[in-house]
Every structure is written in structure tokens, then in C-alpha cells.
Amino acid sequence: MRIGIDTFGLEHGQSGFGKYLMSFLDCMKDDPDVEVVLFGPEKDRYVYNRKKNYEYIPVHLKESLWAERNWHRFCADSFARRNRLDAVVYVAGARLIPSSFRVPSVAVVNEIASTGLSTIGNFFDRLQVRKGLSKADCIIVPGMFVKKDLARCGIKCRRVEIVHNGIDHSEFFQDPLSAESDTVQINPFAIKKPYLLYASSIKGPEKKHIELIKAFGRFKEKTGLAHRLVLAGSIEENFSKEVAKAAFESPYASDIFITGYFPQEGLPELYRNSDGCIFPSINEGVGLPVLEAMASGIPVACTKAGVLQEISGGNALYFNSDDIEGMSLCMEQLVTDEKIRGQLIENAAHWSERFSWEKTASETLEIVKGIVKGN
Numbered sequence: 001m002r003i004g005i006d007t008f009g010l011e012h013g014q015s016g017f018g019k020y021l022m023s024f025l026d027c028m029k030d031d032p033d034v035e036v037v038l039f040g041p042e043k044d045r046y047v048y049n050r051k052k053n054y055e056y057i058p059v060h061l062k063e064s065l066w067a068e069r070n071w072h073r074f075c076a077d078s079f080a081r082r083n084r085l086d087a088v089v090y091v092a093g094a095r096l097i098p099s100s101f102r103v104p105s106v107a108v109v110n111e112i113a114s115t116g117l118s119t120i121g122n123f124f125d126r127l128q129v130r131k132g133l134s135k136a137d138c139i140i141v142p143g144m145f146v147k148k149d150l151a152r153c154g155i156k157c158r159r160v161e162i163v164h165n166g167i168d169h170s171e172f173f174q175d176p177l178s179a180e181s182d183t184v185q186i187n188p189f190a191i192k193k194p195y196l197l198y199a200s201s202i203k204g205p206e207k208k209h210i211e212l213i214k215a216f217g218r219f220k221e222k223t224g225l226a227h228r229l230v231l232a233g234s235i236e237e238n239f240s241k242e243v244a245k246a247a248f249e250s251p252y253a254s255d256i257f258i259t260g261y262f263p264q265e266g267l268p269e270l271y272r273n274s275d276g277c278i279f280p281s282i283n284e285g286v287g288l289p290v291l292e293a294m295a296s297g298i299p300v301a302c303t304k305a306g307v308l309q310e311i312s313g314g315n316a317l318y319f320n321s322d323d324i325e326g327m328s329l330c331m332e333q334l335v336t337d338e339k340i341r342g343q344l345i346e347n348a349a350h351w352s353e354r355f356s357w358e359k360t361a362s363e364t365l366e367i368v369k370g371i372v373k374g375n
Contacts, residue, residue, distance in 0.1 A: 001033055003368055004085035004103075006076070007040030008059075008068050009092030013047040016286070019264065020110055021091050023166060026051045027357035028365065037085060057083060069125055072096050072132075077103055086372045089364075090132075093139065095120070097132035104371050106364075107136045107157075109146060110165065111285040112306065114153050115206075133157055137371045140364060142286045145307040149285075163364050164311070165286050166357030167295050171268045174297030174349065184273045186266035189259060195228040196331060197274040197298075199267065199289045200281055202243050202258075203236035208280035208303070208321040210246045213256060215280075215327035220252045223332055228255040232262040232270060271296035276334035279308060280321040287311040291355055294348035299341050301330035315348040 005025075010018035025048050028036070035055070038048055042058040049056065059079070061067045080088050080103040090097045093107025094116040109116075113133075120126045133139060133150070138159040141147045147160050184191040196216070200207055209231060216229045231243075235258075247256045262270065271277065277293035282305035290312050293300050301317040302308040309318060317330040317340070333340050 001086045001369065001372055002035045002037055002084055003365075003372075004037045004039055004080055004083070004088040006088060006090045006092070006096070007038055007044045007048060008072070009096040010040075010044075012041070012043055016288075017092050017110060018047070020108075020165060022048055022050065023168060023357045024361050024364070025049075025054065027166070028052075028361040029358070031365065034365065034369065037083065039079070039083070068096055069128070072098050073128055077101050087137075087368050089368060090136075093133065093136070094129065097129055097136070099128045099131040100135055101132075101137070105136045105138075106368055106371065107133055107139045108364075109133070109139055109141050109150065109285075112146060112283060113150050113155065115283055117153060130155060138367055140367065143307045143310050145310055146285045161367055163360055163367070164355055165288055165291075166360040167288070167291050167352060167355045168357060169295060169353075172271065172292045172295040172352075173268075174295075175272050181273070184269060186263070186269055189262075189266075191230060191257065191270070191273075192228065193273060194226060194275045194335075195230045195257075195273075196276050196278055196334070197230045197232065197270060197293075198278050198280070199232045199262070199270070199293075200279070201233040201236065202231065202240055203234075204239055204283075206281065206283035208282060209243045211321055211324060212278060212280050212327065213243070213246045213250055215324045215331065216256070217250050217252050218324055218328035219331040220255065222328065223336065225335060227275060227335065228257055230257045230259065230270070230274070232259045232267075234261040267292070268296060271298055274298055276301065276331065278327070278331060278334075279303065280319075280327060281308075282306055282321050284308055290316065291352055295352040297345055297349060299334045299344040300348065301327075301334055312348075313351045315344060315351045317344070 037055045039057040045056050076098045087104040089106045091108050094109045094113050133155045139157045140161050140163050142165050271293050277298050277300045279302035284306040287308045303321045304318045319326040319330050
């Protein structure tokens, strides 16, 4: 059985979708009945073969979204038949997917579909994605929130399966020794403790960075504590000036540290050394940073919106991201209430054990194999 995996639309491993595929492939167990074949841009030939040597078929296109969408519209399905693929997994399924299929297809939707579709400016491109998702043999989503969102978008795929994303527990784990230092040294950063952490890209108002900065100011005003606020994540120019302005105008500007892009390999240590993870984003379909913080032994406070309440399993403090006072109160409780801290850390550690990339890969592979056998 030859299963194709589409690497288009993953920003050559630099996006969340790309990291998903890397982790997925690294943890996929060998199956004598399955041959995995990757295809996509020539530039991706060695990106996803970190631990295993999967066959890679390059597709020679101009690197542009227009070219990639047209290729998926007119050529992807015939490409799959020509290369004798028994099924294809479209990892960026809410953005790049054929509108009809002869080869069995699985679309992965690791985002809120309504939001992803709204970023596709052309009506015909949006229509193509809607048709493709509706006609796919199966859509794999990371949680019930995303599944319901697909239905709200009018996407009527005959089969939608929930497969949670995983955590790499060899990276994200509790380390008592992390409490011994006063500064976190993660090249090229030296971050003074104590701090609260929000690890997410700065790319739009739905991430709620500005509201968090205001809540942090209120937290500092009420408690007088020495904590800093670390905002770690890549920056999109369109929104970065507003966040930088809010940070600069805060009375506690000297305690707000905006890192920009933060190296993935340094994130576990950044989590472990924080006093708490604050996650106010209202537009999350997966919520991995919340699980990663939990696995690292860090108490979490997050918004009630999106998938976060579902994915955290009740093992966090929750707030409305537009309620500045409520968010600041959660920060205060995470830092000062030892009973709440202890309960959250203990419960979250057990909860996070349910999630692994081995489980994600195994469940996904079983779905794909079942679809092939059913056809």
C-alpha cells in the first residue's frame, strides 16, 4: 500500500503544519504493509527525512501560492494516480486540496476552518477548498471544536475523525533542577526570572497580545511582584507595531520582553523555567503550547474560547480574553496561590500523558489504511 503525503503549504517545515508533519513522520512505526511517499517542492526533499529515508517525489513548480493552488486544482489527483498512490494525505487540507478525487484522500485540518477559509481572498479558491473538503474520504481534525466549525462552514464530508496532535515527552517534561538558576540562557537570549510566558506568533488581534499586556500591567500594579512577561513567537509586520506600541506605553514596559522568532529547540527550557503559561488566543484549533506547558510542569491559564478548554481537559484556569481584570486575577492565582499551583501542575502532568506523536501517527495511519481497504 503506497500512501502519499503532500508537503505543499507547510512553509518547508517552518510553520505549525510543517512541525506537525515532522513530528508525525519521526514517530510513525514501520509497517510492512505500508510504503510512505512524500511529494512537494524540491526544497522539501530533505526537510522531513530527519529520522527515516522516505521516498520523495519533487514537483517542479514556481514557488507561489497561485501556482500551488492551480496544481492542486488540475494536477494533484492525476499525479497521485500516475505514481501509483493508493491514498493521499493532504496535510494543509484547509488551504491546498484538489476539488475532486479518484485516488482516496484524507485532509488534515489543524486549524479553525472558518478562519483559514477567510484568509483565501479569491472566491473561486475558497470554493475549490470547500468542494475538496466536502468530497474527501475523510477529514482528520485535532478536536471537537474544529469538527463543529467544519459543520458551521457548510462542509459536509461523509467522515470526520478526531485525532489529537501529540507532544514529544522526551523534550517537554518536568525538571526540578530548572528552579536553581536565576537566568535562562537560551542562545541568543538571556531571560531573567521570574517570568510568565505566552508562546505564540504575533500576527493578529485574535492572538490577544495587547489585552495580555494590559492584564500584565494590572497584575504588576496589584501584586508588586518582580515577574516579567515573555512574549515568544514569530512576528508579522502588519500587527507587530500595535503590540510593540502597547508594550512601550505600558507602565511596566521594562518588564515586557518580546523575543520574536524563538528557536523550537529552546522552547522546552523556556517553558520549564517560567512560573506560568498564559494563553489568551481566541483562534486556536490545536492548542499545543498549552499541552507542552502542562507536560513541562507549568501551571496554565488560558481563554475559554476555541479548542483550549477542550484540549486542557479542565486542568487550567480559564478567563475571557476581553476581561482584563479576570485575566490579571488568573496570573495572580498562578503565581501566589500555592494550593492552586500544586493542583494544576499535578493534574496537568497526568492529563498530558494522554497525548503523544506515536499515538497521533498510529491512529492516522489506521484511518488511511481503512479507507484504502474500504475502496
